[in-house]
Structures are given as C-alpha cells and as structure tokens.
Amino acid sequence: MRAIGIVLAGGSNHRMRELSNQRAVAAMPVAGSYRGIDFALSNMSNSHIQRVAVLTQYNARSLNEHLSSSKWWDFGRKQGGLYLFTPTITSENSSWYRGTADSIYQNLDWLKNSHEPYVVLASGDAVYKMDYNKVLEYHIDKKADITVVCKDIPAGTDVSRFGVVRVDDEGRIMEFEEKPVETKDSVISCGIYVIRRRQLIELIEKCAQEDRYDFVRDILIRYKNLKRIYAYKTTDYWNSISSVESYYATNMDFLKADVRKYFFKTYPDVYSKVLDLPPAKYNPGADVKNSLVSSGCIVNGTVENSVLFKKVFVGNNCVIKNSIILNEVYIGDNTYIENCIVESRDTIRANSRYVGENGIKIVVEKNERYVL
Amino acid sequence: MFTIYKIYVIIPDIGRTNITTRGDYVIKKEMIAMLLAGGQGSRLGVLTAKVAKPAVSFGGKYRIIDFPLSNCINSGVDTVGVLTQYQPLRLNTHIGIGMPWDLDRNIGGVTVLPPYEKSSNSEWYTGTANAIYQNLDYIDTYNPDYVLILSGDHIYKMDYEVMLDFHKENHADATIAVMPVPMEEASRFGIMITDENNQITEFEEKPEHPRSNLASMGIYIFSWPILRNALIQLSEQQSCDFGKHIIPYCHENGNRLFAFEFNGYWKDVGTLGSYWEANMELIDIIPEFNLYEEFWKIYTKSDAVPPQYISAESKIERSIISGGSEIYGDVYNSVIGSGVTIGKGTVVRDSIIMKNTHIGENCTVEKAIIAEEVEVSDGVVLGIGEDIPNKIQPKIYSFGLVTIGENSYIPPNIKVGKNTAISGSTTPDDYRNGVLESGETLVKAGDRK
Numbered sequence: 001m002r003a004i005g006i007v008l009a010g011g012s013n014h015r016m017r018e019l020s021n022q023r024a025v026a027a028m029p030v031a032g033s034y035r036g037i038d039f040a041l042s043n044m045s046n047s048h049i050q051r052v053a054v055l056t057q058y059n060a061r062s063l064n065e066h067l068s069s070s071k072w073w074d075f076g077r078k079q080g081g082l083y084l085f086t087p088t089i090t091s092e093n094s095s096w097y098r099g100t101a102d103s104i105y106q107n108l109d110w111l112k113n114s115h116e117p118y119v120v121l122a123s124g125d126a127v128y129k130m131d132y133n134k135v136l137e138y139h140i141d142k143k144a145d146i147t148v149v150c151k152d153i154p155a156g157t158d159v160s161r162f163g164v165v166r167v168d169d170e171g172r173i174m175e176f177e178e179k180p181v182e183t184k185d186s187v188i189s190c191g192i193y194v195i196r197r198r199q200l201i202e203l204i205e206k207c208a209q210e211d212r213y214d215f216v217r218d219i220l221i222r223y224k225n226l227k228r229i230y231a232y233k234t235t236d237y238w239n240s241i242s243s244v245e246s247y248y249a250t251n252m253d254f255l256k257a258d259v260r261k262y263f264f265k266t267y268p269d270v271y272s273k274v275l276d277l278p279p280a281k282y283n284p285g286a287d288v289k290n291s292l293v294s295s296g297c298i299v300n301g302t303v304e305n306s307v308l309f310k311k312v313f314v315g316n317n318c319v320i321k322n323s324i325i326l327n328e329v330y331i332g333d334n335t336y337i338e339n340c341i342v343e344s345r346d347t348i349r350a351n352s353r354y355v356g357e358n359g360i361k362i363v364v365e366k367n368e369r370y371v372l
Numbered sequence: 373m374f375t376i377y378k379i380y381v382i383i384p385d386i387g388r389t390n391i392t393t394r395g396d397y398v399i400k401k402e403m404i405a406m407l408l409a410g411g412q413g414s415r416l417g418v419l420t421a422k423v424a425k426p427a428v429s430f431g432g433k434y435r436i437i438d439f440p441l442s443n444c445i446n447s448g449v450d451t452v453g454v455l456t457q458y459q460p461l462r463l464n465t466h467i468g469i470g471m472p473w474d475l476d477r478n479i480g481g482v483t484v485l486p487p488y489e490k491s492s493n494s495e496w497y498t499g500t501a502n503a504i505y506q507n508l509d510y511i512d513t514y515n516p517d518y519v520l521i522l523s524g525d526h527i528y529k530m531d532y533e534v535m536l537d538f539h540k541e542n543h544a545d546a547t548i549a550v551m552p553v554p555m556e557e558a559s560r561f562g563i564m565i566t567d568e569n570n571q572i573t574e575f576e577e578k579p580e581h582p583r584s585n586l587a588s589m590g591i592y593i594f595s596w597p598i599l600r601n602a603l604i605q606l607s608e609q610q611s612c613d614f615g616k617h618i619i620p621y622c623h624e625n626g627n628r629l630f631a632f633e634f635n636g637y638w639k640d641v642g643t644l645g646s647y648w649e650a651n652m653e654l655i656d657i658i659p660e661f662n663l664y665e666e667f668w669k670i671y672t673k674s675d676a677v678p679p680q681y682i683s684a685e686s687k688i689e690r691s692i693i694s695g696g697s698e699i700y701g702d703v704y705n706s707v708i709g710s711g712v713t714i715g716k717g718t719v720v721r722d723s724i725i726m727k728n729t730h731i732g733e734n735c736t737v738e739k740a741i742i743a744e745e746v747e748v749s750d751g752v753v754l755g756i757g758e759d760i761p762n763k764i765q766p767k768i769y770s771f772g773l774v775t776i777g778e779n780s781y782i783p784p785n786i787k788v789g790k791n792t793a794i795s796g797s798t799t800p801d802d803y804r805n806g807v808l809e810s811g812e813t814l815v816k817a818g819d820r821k
Contacts, residue, residue, distance in 0.1 A: 032679030033695065071471070255681070264678040264696060274674045276472075278663035279432035279694040279708075281655075290684035295433075295695050298664065307679075 003136060004116045004197070005044040008100055009037055009124035010057035015161060015243035018362045022343065023062035025242055026054075026124025029309050029326050029344070031254045031263070032294040035066050036241055037124035038272045041073045041082075046268040047132040049120060050080030053110055055103045057087055057096060072273045083110065099213030105204050112201060119200050121193040121215075127250050128238040129263065129270065132194070138232045139194045145227035146199075146220065148173060149192035151238050161243060163189035163216055165231055173229045176221050187231065189216075190238055237262055248341060248360050251307045251324050254292055277310055285316055301331075315350065330369055337363070399479055400515040403536055403593070405449045406507070407440055408500050409524035410457030415643045417768045418777030418795040418815065419743055420459075425642075426524030427462040429726040429744065431654050431663065432694040432709050435466055436641060437524045438672045441473045441482070446668050447532040449520060451480030453510050455503045457487055457496060472673045485510060499611035501618045505603040511596065519599055521592040521614060527650050527661065528589075528638040529668050535593055538632050545598040545627035546619070548572065549591035551634045561587030562615050564631045572629040577615060586631055588615065589638060598627055637661040645771040648741060651707045651724050655690050676710035685716060694727075701731075715750065732784070739790070743778035750784050757789035760811040769793050769813070777815075 009026035016025060026037040037054070044052045052075060056063050070082035085107045087096050097103035104111065111119070118139075120132045130149070139147040150165055164183045166175035177183060193215075195203075203219050212218035220229065237259060241247040253259045263270055277296030282288065286299040293299065296311035301318030308314070309326045315333035323340045331337070332350030339356030340363050342348065347367040354363050413425025420428060426437035437454075444452050452475060456463055463484075469475075470482035485507050487496050497503035504511075504521070511519060518539065520532055530549070539547040550564050558579070565574040565584045576582065592614060602621050606612050623629060637660050641647040653659055663670060676696035682688060683700045691703045694710035701718030708714070709726040715733035722739045729746040731737065738755030742748065754774045762769035769775060769791045776782070777795030786803050788794065789810030796816030800806065808814055 033677050260678075260681060260698070270677070272677050274677065276669050276671045276674075278670075279692040279710075280680060281664070281692045282688045282690065282703075283657050284690055286689055288682040288688055289686065291682050292679045293682060293693075294679040296664070309679075 002116055003047075003049050003118035003120050003132065003194070004111075004114045005049040005052035005120045005122065005132075006104065007037060007040045007044070007052060007054045007122050007124050008103065008191075009054050009060075009063060010097055010100075010103055011125075012058040013125075013242050016247065017244050018364050019244065019247070019341065019343065020059070021364075022059070024056060024058050024060055024124075026056070027060075027063040027066055028125070028241055028247065030127055030241060030247075031251060032292045032307055032309055034270060034272045035063075036127070037063065037066070038073075038270055039127050039129070040122045040124050041075075042268070042270045043122070043128070043130050043132060044120070045073045045075065045271065047120075047130075049132065050075065050077055051083070051114060051116065052080075053083040053085055053107065054124070055085050055097065055107065057103070060086055066273055069273070073271045085110070099218075100215040101204055101207045101218055102213035104200070104215070105208045108201060108204060111197060111204075114197065117197055119195050119197050121195065123191040125242045126190060126192075126238060126240045128190070128234075128236065129266075129268070130192070130234065130236065130238075132192075135192070135194050135232045139230070142171060142230045143228065144230040145195070146223075146229045147194040147232050148220070148229060149190040149234055150187050150231040151190055151234055153186055153188050155186055157186075159183055159188060161240070163191070163220075165189055167231045171230050171232075173224060173231050176216075176224050176229075178216050178221065187233075189231075190234065191240075194232075244341070244360055244362065248324060252305075254307065255290055255305065275310065286314075309344075398515055399513070401451050401480060402516065403449055403518040403520055403532075404451040404453070404480070404511065404514050404516045405440075405444050405520040405522055405532070406504055406511070407437070407444075407452055407454045407522045407524050408503060409437055409454050409463060410460075410497055410503060411523075411525065412458040413525060413642065415768055416647060417644060417765065417775055418793050419644070419647075419741065419775065421777050421795060421815075422459055423462040423778070424456065424458045424460060424524075427459075427466055428641075428647075429709055430527065430641065430647075431651060432692050432707050433674060433676075433727075434670060434672045436527065437463065437466070438473075438670055439527050439529070440522045440524055441467075441470075441475070442668075442670045443528070443530050443532060444520075444522075445473050445475060445671070447530075449532055450475065450477055451514055451516075452482045453485045453507060454482060454524070455485050455497065455507065457503075460484070460486060466673055468673070473671045480514065483510065499609075499613040499617075501603060501606065501612040501614050502609075504599075505607055505612065508600065508603065511600075516596050519594050519596050521590075521594065523590045525642060526589070526638060526640055528634075529636060529661070529670075530591070530634060530638075532591075532593075535591075535632050539593045539595075539630070542570070542630045543628060544593075544630040545595050546622055547593045547630045547632050548619070549589040549634050550586040550631045551589055551638055552585050553587045555582065555585050558582035558585045558587060564588060566631045570631050570633070572623070572631050575619065575623070586633065589634065590615075592619075593632075598622065644741065644768065644773055644775060648724060648739075648771065648773060652705070652722070654692060654707060655705060674710075683716075701733075701735075709744070726778075738774075739772055740774040740776065742776045743780070745779050746776055747781045748776075749782055749786075752782050752785065753787045755790055756787055757810045759790050760809075762791045762793070762813060763811045764813045765793075766791075 028036045070076040075082040164177045239250040280297040287302040292307045294310040299314045300316045306323045311328045313330045317334045321338040325342045326344040329346045331348045334351045336353045340361045342363045346365045347369040409426040413420040475482040564586045639650045678696045680697040687702045693708040697712040700716040701714045703720045706723045711728040714731045717734040720737040724741045726744040731748045732750035736753045740754045772790045775793045781797040783800045788808045793813045
C-alpha cells in the first residue's frame, strides 16, 4: 500500500456541551449502531490503508473500549495494524499533546519507521465515505505538497467551527482561515489531508523546533504560499458531528432514504464493533414511525422521528419525539421526551417529562437502576 | 457460567496413542464436545434443500447451530468438533474459525470435521456414532476424560458443566440428558426408565405404551474410555447410532447409565410446525426462551451492522426485527431477519422472514416461512384459501403454512394457498390463473436471476 493513516481523535469540544463529559467526540455514537471514528477507520480499511494510528488524549476510555480489537475494521493483519497512541512520559517529553502537530511529533518514530510514501490524515469526528486513493491520485497528479479535502457549503452556513479556504482556478489554496467569525468564502476544509510522509516529518520537526503545535495554524496557514497546497473537492455526503446541533442534524439525516441507502446499502460498508445483541423487539402498544431502531431495543411505547441506539428500553405509554436516545437508556413508563438527546446509560424515571424548548436539550439522568 | 476453561497439562500417559506432546507435557482437555451437524433435516422441506438444518436461520439473526455452540462456550467447553456432511457450505462459512463464539483458540477451539478419504476404505458418515468413530483421532488428540455429544438442531440454553458434575457425582459411564414430556406425547421419543437414583434401568425407542415420560434429548456425556471401546467394538455395525446401538451396547455390558433431568426450555425444531412455533414463542412479552438476558448470551456471526428503519406509514406490534431491515409496511406477530425490505402497503402477519429477503408493495403475507434472499414481487398474496393438506408431502407441509425456499422469485400479483411450498425462480406461467391452490407444491430448479 502507498499510504499509512493517522486519525486525530484527541480533542475535547465545548460545542458538544455535556455530551463530551463522557467521551471524546470520535467516540460519540452515530446513526444508531456506529461511533464517529468508525467512518474514518472504515474509509481507511476500504481504501486498503493497513497501518493506521489513532491519536487520542481527551477522555479516551470510551474510545479505547471501542477500539479494543481491530478485527471489526479488518485491521490486525500480518502487515499493518491499528495503533492507539495516547500521550506518554518519555525521557525527552512529559507533556500532553499540545496540539495536532505536537501529537504527531510525539509519535514521530512510528511515522519514521513506516515505509509507505504517503500519509492520510483524518479526523475522527466526521460522517462520510471516501476512497482516499482518489485524493492520493489527485495529490500526485497536481504534484502537491499537501492536499486538503474540501467541500462547498451553501451560502449563509455558520462557518465558525470550520477552516475556510479560497481556491484558485487550478485548485490551489490561496487563503486559509481557521474558524473565522465571518467570511465571504463558501469552501470549507473537511479536515482530511494527504501529504508525503517525508514532507510531513520535515514539517512537523520544524514546527516542533519553533515550539508550534497546531497542524492547521502552524503548518497549513503558515506555509500556504511556500508549499503547493491543493484542495480536493468532494461533493459526497460529509458532515461533522463536532457540535450538538450538527450532531443532532447528522443523526436525523439517517432518517432520509437516500442517506441510508448511501451509507448502509452501497458498497463499501461502514464497519463497527459488533455486540452480541438480539433483534429489536416490538411489544403490544409499540407505535414506531419514521425512526431508526438498533439491535437489543425493546419498545412498548410511541417513537416518532427519532433515533434509538442499541439496547434502549422504552416503557409503556411513553412518547418519544424528534429525539436521540443513546445506548442502553432505560425509559420508565408514561415518560414524554421531545427534542432531546438522552445520554448513554441514563435511567429515566417513570412519568418524567423532558422537552427541548428553543433547541436541543441534553438529558443526563444518572439515576440508580436495578438490574435483574 | 464464566468458568475457568479447562486446559490441563500433565506428564505423558504412555498408554495412549495420538497424543499431542509439547516438550514434556501433553495437551489435555477435561471434556470436549462433538456436535452432530450433518443431517439434512428433510422434514423442513424446501428450507433445507440447499442448507443443512443446523444452518437454517432462527429468531431473526441467529442460526440453529448458534444455540449449542453458545451453550458450549458458556459452559466452559472450548473444544468443539462439528461433524458436517449434508450441504455444509453455509455451515462452514458461518462457523469459520469460531470467532463469534470465542472459539478461535490456540489450543482447541472449533474444528469442522467432514467425512474424508482413508487409505483402506472411505465412506460417508453412516450414522451418528459412526461419525464419531471416524473421528477417533480428533478426540484422542485432546486426551479428554469426557466427551459431550450434541446435536445441532435444538433450541435451548443448558449448562453442560452442571451435567458433567452430575456425571462425576454418580461415577457414571454415560449420562443422557432427559426431559419430562406429557405422557400422551411420550410415544414420539426415546423413553428412559430410571430408578430412584436416576440410574437408567431400561429404555424404549418410541414405545406404544410408555412406562415413563422422560424423553432423551439427544445430549450425552460419555466417559471417553467407555465410548471409545464401544465405538471400536461396534465399528462393523451398519449405520451405527447412539440411541439404537451405543446406548444398548453400554447397557448390556453393565455400564452405569444415568439420566440427567433438564427442566428448562428445549425445543426440537425438526418440523416446519415446531420451527414456526419456536420462532413465534420469542415474541411473547416475557418469552419462556429469553434472548434479552445478560446471563447466558447467544452469540452469532452478525453481518448486518446498521440499525433498522421503520417508516412513517408502518405499524409494528408483537414482532422482533433484526438489523439493517427497512420496513415500510405493517408487521404483526412476526420474526424478521436482517437486511429485509418490506414494501409500502404490505401486511405481514404470523410469519417468519429470513435474511435479505425483499417483499414488494401491497402484498399480504399470512402465516408464511420465507427463506433467505427471496424476492416476492408487488401485490403477491400468500396464505389464502382453505386448509387443504399438501398433495405430495402432507406430513411436511402442514400447519396451514406457506413455505418458500431460499433464492426463490415470485412474480407480481400471484396468490398462494395454504400448505404450499415454492422453491426456485418461478414465472407467471407456473401459476394457473395466477394462483397456486392450497396443497400444491411448486419446486423449480435454478436460482433467482
């Protein structure tokens, strides 16, 4: 294979509000049966990238558990494998990852010991399918130093959590702004980069010497005139889950037939850790409309326009509308939930009522549960 | 449950052949299981036309063999030989290296054992005990004290370790798992007559006037030297069978035979009726056989990761539905496998629909068993008309069921009666006036294109 992969899954994110108290964004459950990082990892695997490093730092327990075996994504072959790198204390260094570039710098040996000529850098918090080989071919074709995957967005979209680029006719990036408050441009960076391995090592080392730690700010933006940085435009589905609003919207997108067809029924598949859960069960009184239901759920009430993740229990006479119920939530009888995201392993007492007025409400209810 | 797996290492026992030595010790497992999965299961009709019975889907995402395999690993039995013969492809791909059941092991694990050619003579497995006899070498490799004989066509949860403890306590040579059945049904089974210590004094195969209601479940634990000897002594026996030959032989030789009474859920899914019933029992609010318990999980090879989608026009009640299915119609009282599509306006009732089957729009499906990868076109009506017995095989296709074999195709607007069977890629010309009357059978060669 021509490339190795690095998945950046380290960040915490205040835009995720209470949801990131529990886990890194890359470990957020998505679309009923997946986690954020499954998309990047499946893309790597499906692009025949066999050596992949995942760099984690913030609240990685949930992510580590998810990645405890690499077999689900078909890594763990004789050649290659899945590497999980958390910060460690070494004789030269005893700090946390101070930024994306620093996290790569602290694991530079792995990069140096690889022999593949290219590196694909991706983040673990986006939902998309992509053949990275196509980006790589474009990269080689353009004789680029760095290729950034970009996407056009409709005018008027809030871009304050994205990198915004301006591209010339040839595809070369002229301007790169990180998380601007306001911009005229409508092309955003998807946070997926292709770069030659030696080039990356050189840039990262130089960066570290100057005590700079961020890949976007200190490499992409500083070198935009010096290096040939190109934009590879994608028109396929791509959505970041790094804010509560976009997380909610992305999950709800899966209620659309075309999105489901694209992710669930079109080659190649997206893989995830398989739990041994029985099929979902619909008891008398169940009334499920326009919803996604995952394995292990037991439904006794009404569920509308919602996403039920794995092993959710919905009690009698419950009404759940326009909501996302994460893994292993128990919902007691006669409960009403609307416009909410209910955190994993919550126990909702019977006769409760949670409604998100003006926007999405995040419900965290760690009541005691008696398990039989 | 959650036992320490029994890997024993001991100093070589010079008397045995075929032992696997590792330096100055040999591999030893206290008990290994031999799972008989070679039978055709002809009473399941078109469902087993292309797959062995243990590989038939059950309960949406499972296959029948998942239950004994999961029981094995949950009981701490980590070495399982699976004896295959009839149509083993599906079974082989399902079992693979045993990863879903945690049976991918350095020492032991799951091994598929098909019949093989030998230097002197070669034959198929002619009977249950003959199949074990032909694999003496496999068993000897693990140097076991006990051998557990299982069959791959029962739905149950059982701790074989408890049975083994019973076997040891009684210093038994063979222990047969039995369960009490209603006296009036006892004449369908092999019946064990026991004394007050559970020792078997007599047994009767399908007796007309049963003297006991303890039916053999086809699960045996043998002390290996006893079984080994019996197999060798009876090696010339035609179609050597456990129930017919090995157990009587042991009994005649004065071996200690005990009956281990099991009182949990156990279902033989050998007929279409019992297969359908066992599936339907999973739907009860608190089913007698509960798949949702944390304790004693049933494992399977899951190929569908995505969740299922239920559309705004659907109504689903009293059903279980597996991952990756897309439901646009109504489903009542049914068991739906993974990756199934049910079109708009379709009503499915009291039916079993297996993996990746596609049901078109505006269909009516009543009391049907539809196997994997079937295409049912728009407007098809299954399960109408009178309950007339099947004309060719009334014993197989009964219970008022419509049975459709895997990879079949049913053209649009066809009406199908009760006690019918359909298999293969059918065309409108195969149906007189677009109807397959109750009691008819339509089996065509060739798969759906």
